[in-house]
Amino acid sequence: DIKKNLEREVKFRVLARNKAAVMDALVAVSELDVPNALVQGEAERMVAAAREDLKKRGVKDADKAEIPADIFKPQAERRVRLGLVVAELVRANNLQAKPAQLQAHIEELSQSYEK
Numbered sequence: 001d002i003k004k005n006l007e008r009e010v011k012f013r014v015l016a017r018n019k020a021a022v023m024d025a026l027v028a029v030s031e032l033d034v035p036n037a038l039v040q041g042e043a044e045r046m047v048a049a050a051r052e053d054l055k056k057r058g059v060k061d062a063d064k065a066e067i068p069a070d071i072f073k074p075q076a077e078r079r080v081r082l083g084l085v086v087a088e089l090v091r092a093n094n095l096q097a098k099p100a101q102l103q104a105h106i107e108e109l110s111q112s113y114e115k
Contacts, residue, residue, distance in 0.1 A: 008112060039077045039080050043076040044069055
């Protein structure tokens with residue numbers, strides 16, 4: 001059981017590393033002008049998520065914390081850029097997950113939780 005868990009963990013880490021490398025490559029080659037309104041909106045969502053995280057950690061008045069959206073701008077731009085590029089790749093190649101693929105992925109993820 002421990003061996004299976006370790007093998008599963010290694011598999012997920014390798015997949016995550018490969019996914020990150022692919023996403024990095026997509027960002028590097030994309031010459032897309034990213035709309036500032038989308039970046040600003042994503043940065044604001046990241047600020048809201050940071051406040052929510054502070055609140056969950058028990059920080060008093062977390063919802064009033066002054067968190068400038070500018071600190072999230074590089075990451076927000078990356079997220080927006082990736083979202084646009086991946087959406088275009090999906091559209092251009094008519095990609096769609098099949099229900100059986102989704103079910104298999106859900107089952108694989110659920111195996112990491114104890115029964």
